[in-house]
Structure formats: structure tokens, C-alpha cells
Amino acid sequence: ASLSSTSASAAAWGAGSGTSAAARLKQRMPTLDYLERAARRRIPRFAYDFLEGGTGADVGIAENRAALDAVKLVPRYGAPGPVNTATELFGTRYSAPLGISPVGVDGLVWPGATRLLAKAAAKARIPYVVGTLAGASIEEVAALAGDCTWFQLYGLPGRDHLVTLDLVRRAEAAGARALVATLDAPVRSKRPRDLSNGLVVPFRTTARTVRDVALAWPWALALAKAGTPQFANMAPYVEAPATMPKTAGFVQTEIKGTFSWEAVKRLRDAWPRALVMKGVMHPADAETALSIGVDGILVSNHGGRQLDAAPAAIDVLPAIAATVGTRATVLFDSGIRSGLDVARALALGATGTFCGRAFLIGLAGIGDGGADYVAELLTEELQVAMGQLGVRDLPSLRGVERRHAGAFAFQP
């Protein structure tokens, strides 16, 4: 028998050996890069650009990638053994230190994405931070994802935070384990690709849009199945029927993005479970958040979508982790595309990591099972990285010898 056709050889020779459908998928799509190339072919240009684009000249995105690549970890050998990726965040056990970041209007990237992400999170047992602007409501997501459900909140300060506080109440009733308040969108950032593609309110349809949709037939089929993307969480706040133009108009006028520290205090009073501030890039902001009593600091530059001059999030992580110490849980996103990147972030002080684009790239690249596949891929890559580094559990990653020349030095 040929070496590659037995499952024993698959185990011996690494993931992706063999001839099963799962092995074939690993051979076709061995990394996120392969999925990304497939995604580009399978979804319309405006959807791909919406997902992959940043602000300004996309310098921040390149910076996130380059800075992660520049983090060097030194392997240690001689003590092989099984590795354990399990972790606990805010009292809930998860299978790996990776989760799904909130992506608003995710249904544009892959129709029906929110429900697929919720199911993938439950199956993989990883947290899913469903967004205020997701395609399914917090109640629907919690029914699918159970204790893997976290909720991301944008500020709607009108009428003395009436809608914000109602969303907090709904997230609590639905059982969300953590509330993730986004700090880093004080103004709407300029997204050149979206403007040029007509991704504005109202949506500008051109001959090219029509052609792109026609060519992207897997996406068009998914759209026919799932229906047009919705701002499902906003439906209760507009006059029925909550049509897309109506909820989009509401989102345009009411959502202001960020929170003042005063508003964060209101959230702290209103929310009894773990409160996480997302988009922290400066140790002094982490300190202020801690003084208000938050439980988690999510170091993030929004995947390079807000300020094109911002440092890579990985480069400010060590300083923020040092400031926070054990007073709160430090989490990280922005640029993670592999399990090795997860290991890098944990070595530099994060307890858990999240990815926004990676899971949607999976859906766009192979369809409805794509998010499950990405969870599997990243976990497996993390196991391999830990094996090479000679660490058996996640806390040991902190002790790995590393070089991080790009670490940001803050003025005292």
C-alpha cells in the first residue's frame, strides 16, 4: 500500500496526509493565504475589498503583518510530548486561546455569515464576539453559540444611551459571557476602497457591481439562500417593518462608535459580567479602563481600519500587558493569520487572541463550512508551533525566548 493511503501514515506524516475529503481540503487550502486567494475569486470585488481593505493607503494592515512576522521565537528540543491548548476566559472553558472578532455587515462578505460563525464557535468551543452590526440578533446567536457568545457594543449615545443600555440588557438576558465595548471608532474612518466601489448609503449600483455579482456565483447562490444582509440587532428600534434602508439609516445617524470614559462607567454599572474594552493601544488608556473596573483589555488597532499611522497592535502589546499585569485579562487581535501568530501574541503577553478577517476569509474561500475549517486550521497550527517551541501548555508560551525589536517604547 502506498504510504499516503493509510490513516496511520497520516498521523505519522502530519495533518493533510491521506485521501479523505478532510485531507484533500488541507491539501488544497493548507493556510489562510490559500483561502484568501480562493475568496478573491469567489466573492464580488466590493465584498472582498470591504473585508480586506483598511483606511488610508492600507499601510496599517501591512504593518500588522510585518510586525508579527518580525517576532522571532526560539525553539527548545529534547522534551517532546502532547500539547494542551485549552484555556479559561472569564470563568468559561474554551478549547483554544482564539476567538472570532466582531465584523459588522459580515453578511456582505458571505451571506448568512453570522449564524455560520455562531455555529462554528459552538462546534470548536471558542468565543464569538458577535457585533452590534451583525446579520443576526444577539438572541439568535446566543441560541446557537451558548456560552461561546460574547457581545460587541458600539456607542449609541442618543436619548441618554437608551438603545446602548437596552442592548446591554438584551445581551445579559441572552446569556452573553462578556461585553466587548469598542473604543477605537470615535469618528468614521475613511475607507477608500468602499467609497470607490459604491459601498455607501444608499448602495451605488454600477455596471461593474452587476458584473462582479454575476461572476461571483458561489456568493450569489449563498445570497439567494440567506437573503440580503440585515442589521438584525437594530430592528426593535425602528418603526416596523424594519427594512434594510430604514435600519441602515438608523445606524448612520445613531451609532457614534466610541464611548467616553463617563459612558464606560455607565456600562460598568449596567453590566454584571466580564467587561472588555476593545481597541486599546496605549498603556495610559488601559490604566484608565482598569480604574473603572473593567475585566479585560483587548489590544487592537481594528485590523488597520481606523488610523493608518497607528503602530502594529502586536508592537504595543508588551507595554500594555506589563501595565495591566494580573489586574485584568489581556486579549489581542489585528493581523492574526496563523496559529503561529497566536503563539507570538501569547508569548508577548496576551491570554487570548481573536481574528476578524480570518474566519470570514474561510467562509468566502470555501463556503458554509469555512469558519469551522479556519478554527481547525489555526488550532492545529498552534499545536504545531507549541510542539516546536517545546511548550506543553499556554502559560509556558510566556517564557519562550524571543526577539521583538519592534516593541513600542512609550514615553514615561
Ligand SMILES: Cc1cc2nc3c(=O)[nH]c(=O)nc-3n(C[C@H](O)[C@H](O)[C@H](O)COP(=O)(O)O)c2cc1C
Ligand atoms: C469588515 C470588518 C468589519 C469590522 N466591523 C467591526 C465592528 O462592527 N465592530 C468592531 O468592534 N470591530 C470591527 N472590526 C474589527 C475586528 O473586530 C477586528 O478588530 C479586526 O478585524 C482584527 O484584525 P484582523 O482582521 O487582522 O484579524 C471589523 C473588521 C473588519 C475586517
